[in-house]
Amino acid sequence: MQLSERQEKIIDIVKENQPITSEAIASMLKLTRSTLRPDLAILTMSGILDARPKVGYFYTGKTSLSYISEKIKKIKVSDIKSVPVVVDEAISIYDAIVLMFIEDVGSIYVTSKGLLSGVVSRKDFLRNAIGGIDLNKMPIGMIMTRMPNIVYVEPEDSILDAAIKLIDHEIDSLPVIEEDKEAKGYKVLGRITKTTITGLFVELGKND
Amino acid sequence: MQLSERQEKIIDIVKENQPITSEAIASMLKLTRSTLRPDLAILTMSGILDARPKVGYFYTGKTSLSYISEKIKKIKVSDIKSVPVVVDEAISIYDAIVLMFIEDVGSIYVTSKGLLSGVVSRKDFLRNAIGGIDLNKMPIGMIMTRMPNIVYVEPEDSILDAAIKLIDHEIDSLPVIEEDKEAKGYKVLGRITKTTITGLFVELGKND
Structure with a gap:
């Protein structure tokens, strides 16, 4: 205006x-x-x-900035989440890294009996890869970040809250989860990454 | 409105x-x-x-989305670029990875005689780390992406154009460069990453 x-x-x-x-x-x-x-x-x-x-x-x-803020707050995690890459806790670190390259993602979510148990990032893998550990024998469960230390979002959260979590916790990826009360745990529905946010920023900026 | x-x-x-x-x-x-x-x-x-x-x-x-677009297009790379982490081409891969952890960045820029010659990301390091290469002996120049294959931005470019390059080229970081005509090369002035864009998204969204 x-x-x-x-x-x-x-x-x-x-x-x-x-x-x-x-x-x-x-x-x-x-x-x-x-x-x-x-x-x-x-x-x-x-x-x-x-x-x-x-x-x-x-x-x-x-000011006109308020419009931006209003628009951003209305976008929900469920509107733009991507497909998560999920592995079982028993997989070796080496196999998980290979999968990460095949899927071209920066983080992998780990589940035990279908429920979220951990998150591993490229940074976690690199730290262990240069540490001289035998990657083939070590299961991924040994190096992952475990619940309750995983930062996550839920489908109804705003994408602004997701972006704030990515920045405040200095992480690259957030699992989108849903509570499974019967199994006493969380199912993984998707992921939100800095790539998701950057892509949304491009969509908003390109809009004429 | x-x-x-x-x-x-x-x-x-x-x-x-x-x-x-x-x-x-x-x-x-x-x-x-x-x-x-x-x-x-x-x-x-x-x-x-x-x-x-x-x-x-x-x-x-x-529509109101046009305001967002107008605002985003006015923000320049020079307004929000961060400090780059720069190493000389002679450094070993191992030392570069250690520096990357110390500085907590996802990409490092490599220079030769002060001019940009390469870019290395966490992903490049991880690929080589699991490849069984002796990281201590190999110089970083062996694994980096070299000019003219480096995607970069200049200070006067809009942050929207920078975000578009990050998405289109599927990269995490862009060096901000300035041409040095006398030396026939580019000096590194800063960096723009998906973290920079996510941080800006949070600033725009928080604005009330």
């Missing part, structure tokens, strides 16, 4: 003098109230100003 | 009948032109409709 010079001036006046009536704004700009009416309507309907009857106009602090 | 029911109706009418005059819109809605004037002003100034004198109103196809 491109504001006119006069609309920008109105915003500045309201910021400094709020609450302020339309008469007062008109007098400061040396204009009539009816000249200002369309501008005030636009600023109010776009949410930049708030009008309270018998009080006047307030500045809400909302 | 929250549109009223009447404004949504106007958009639908324009979409189906463009170009259409304000008289024609008013008659379809059984309203007077002066009642419609503020609505049409809002829809035109917000960029949703376009008005051409003596022709009528057109639908531009712009």
Whole structure:
């Protein structure tokens, strides 16, 4: 939304003098109230100003960035999750690395009896690969991050909350899980990675 | 921007009948032109409709998503690039991996006489680590991606273009470079990664 010079001036006046009536704004700009009416309507309907009857106009602090924020908060994890790569806890580290290359993913989820038990990333593999361990004999369960230390998201979480978890915990991937109350554990439904977020960023940015 | 029911109706009418005059819109809605004037002003100034004198109103196809797109396109690589981790081509693969863990980055840039000559990622290291190569003896130059196969960005590029390159080339990191015409090469100024993009996404989303 491109504001006119006069609309920008109105915003500045309201910021400094709020609450302020339309008469007062008109007098400061040396204009009539009816000249200002369309501008005030636009600023109010776009949410930049708030009008309270018998009080006047307030500045809400909302800018075009608010639209971005509103849009991002509405996107759910379930809307854009990708397919997870899941292995059983008994697989060897070597086989898991090979699978990671075949599937071209940065993290693998590990399950025991179908329920999430661990997560392993490229970084975990690399740390152990240079540590001189015999990768063929060691099961993946030896090096994975285990529950309850796994950071995860649920399908109804917002994608913004998922992105915040990726940044705050300095991880590349989040399993999308669903609780299985009977089995007392979590099923893996999908994954959200920094690639997912970057892809969404591109979609939002390309939109014309 | 929250549109009223009447404004949504106007958009639908324009979409189906463009170009259409304000008289024609008013008659379809059984309203007077002066009642419609503020609505049409809002829809035109917000960029949703376009008005051409003596022709009528057109639908531009712009929605609130356009604001996101406009904002994202204005952010430059130089605004948010991070500090690069740079090593000389003579370093061993093992030492480079150790440095990668110390600095906690997913990619390292390699230079020769101060100019960019290669890029190595965690994935490249892992591929070689499980390949049974003696990592201590092999220089990093043996496994890195070399110019001219390195995908890079320049400081004035938009962050959207950087994100598109990360997705299209399926890479995790882009060196930010500057041409050194005298030395006939590129200096490394920074890096843009999927973490950079995810962090920016969080900033945009948190903005209230």
